[in-house]
Amino acid sequence: MRTKAAAVIVLLAGLHFVLLFAGFFAPYDPTAQNREMSYAPPTRLHFRDSSGFHLRPFVYAWAVGLNGDQPGSYQEDRSHEYPVRFLISGPSYRLLGAPTLTLHLLGVDEPGKIFLFGSDGFGRDELSRVLYGGQISVAAGISATIITLLAGSAVGIIAGYYGGWIDEALMGVDELFLSLPWLYFLLGVRAFLPLHLSTLRTFFLLTGVIGLIGWARPARLVRGMVLSSRNRNYVLAARGFGASDFYLLRRHILPEVFGLLLTQAALLIPRYIAAEVTLSFFGLGVNEPMPSWGNMLSALQQYGVLVSYGWLFAPACALVVTSVLYSSLAEVFHSRLKSS
């Protein structure tokens, strides 16, 4: 159990590290187009050529075959090898608002291209887009979760602590939110917001909407916890000694709620990442040219693309890995909470 917990936490930390420093790990700019290289399959890494084995991998350029942009028409042009260079200078990017950098983990000399996950319809590097898109999608999931938990625990604490008609009214509204299919609700709220906005405003609106719709379940859970901890003996004793409401909440009730919130966060983050992906997939979320896992996947809505270009499932794989890791984290939290 401990090793599993450690493995999950290390893997999750690694994932977020890679996404945070996407600029360094991505070989290209996520919006840079290569129109003559649309739907290029993933570049193959080679170690062996006519002169024998090389420790440093190299790649060949894709040559467009006879049938133009038909699927499977790309062939490797074996006339020139492009060795993969590590820590090379490439397209510039900004890191966490820091000054512009040009250092990349790997790359090849121009005019060679290294598209490890292939390229999309505009010839943009899918790997770079998965990394940058992951920044958007995961950030959306995390910020929406923070909004949900803040709103949910505020409502839950008020309802649980003050009880009476306040509790009844709040839990009535809570039930209303719980009883709606979230996606219909989400679409409904989205319908009332302007469709075309600047990317940044869309991002904030999106996380706000996703976050505010989900407050009902954490509110209910927090309320239950507050209700039970309010009547613990030590809380009653503290109250008897004249402790204020605020002191009781801060010292005795919130610490109990904290573990619950942590578990909820691990459950909600993957769900909200999926919500962003779903909305963007249907063209209601983050817009082009900013990549997100959702709007990248929306290319698969065309049957031709769906059948022919399997590497465009890369964002889906990244999403699955992220979701599975977060769910395992939730399980770890949950079992610790139960055993304590």
Add this chain to the structure above:
Amino acid sequence: MSYISRRLLRASLLLLGVSALCFLFTEMAPGSFFDEMRLNPQISPETIAALRSSYGLDRPLAVRYGHWLRAAVHADLGYSIAYNMPVAPLLWERAKNTLLLATTALIVTWMISVPLGVWAANRRGGLLDKAVAVASSFLISVPELVIAVGLLALVVRWRILPAGGMMSADSESFTALAKLRDLARHLALPVFILVLCETAVIVRHVRASVLEVLGAPYVQAARGLGTSPARLLFRQVLPVAANPAISLLGFSLAGLLSGSLIVEAVCGWPGLGPLILEATLSRDLYLVIGGIMFSALFMVGGNLVADIMLIAVDPRIRKEGADAH
């Protein structure tokens, strides 16, 4: 029966609340509904004003809501701007397809999850139990959209099933039986996706509720008295474990409806989902509200069915209803 009437009252209060919420959102939304139209130089401000008043959007929120509510009682949910026809028949046409998809998926899901969950709980720690646990925890964490798109890709690539739509283009010439077969073939993929997503959730709950009853003292007593395992399971455990499972049926509807929205849109099933998506994209106010109301109506209806089943299964609830009056 008073239990039922209390449930009905709650259901109608819920629907009232949902509709009020919808109208509140229209009011809170930044910008007007016709902002995009206003950007179009070919549409004069007078036209927009006329449109606004013809849809009643220039009147205050309370008046609008009152009008809508009075009409809604007579099954009139307003007018669609994009389709230029009343919303209700438009929604009803699609809702039938969603109902067909969701009910089929629901029945298949429960037909699979109940035996699987009972078996897993009964042979706790066995091979099947472990396999179910691993498979369901994986399927739960994979987003429905990914499952839907992935399976669609497989089906389209291998050409095992028709993808998209509800019937083949030439189905008009089919005999009744062939039509039914055609429909079933189109239904298979969306149902399969939904069943896969839902079973993962339900099977866990069924297993947990059976396990809880299996650990109860009276079951251990019965076992000690020498009741045969089969009789114990079917006469002592399952009737009690049915209560939480049936309550879950009501709750699971919300997930099923959200899931079916995704599946319908991905597989091109002409249900409520694609209609609402379109309405959201074209900002068709009353159609969106109507769609949300329909989904809430499904939920409420499903919960009522679950309640009625609970009465049939659980004598405690029958007694509670009698006690209240």
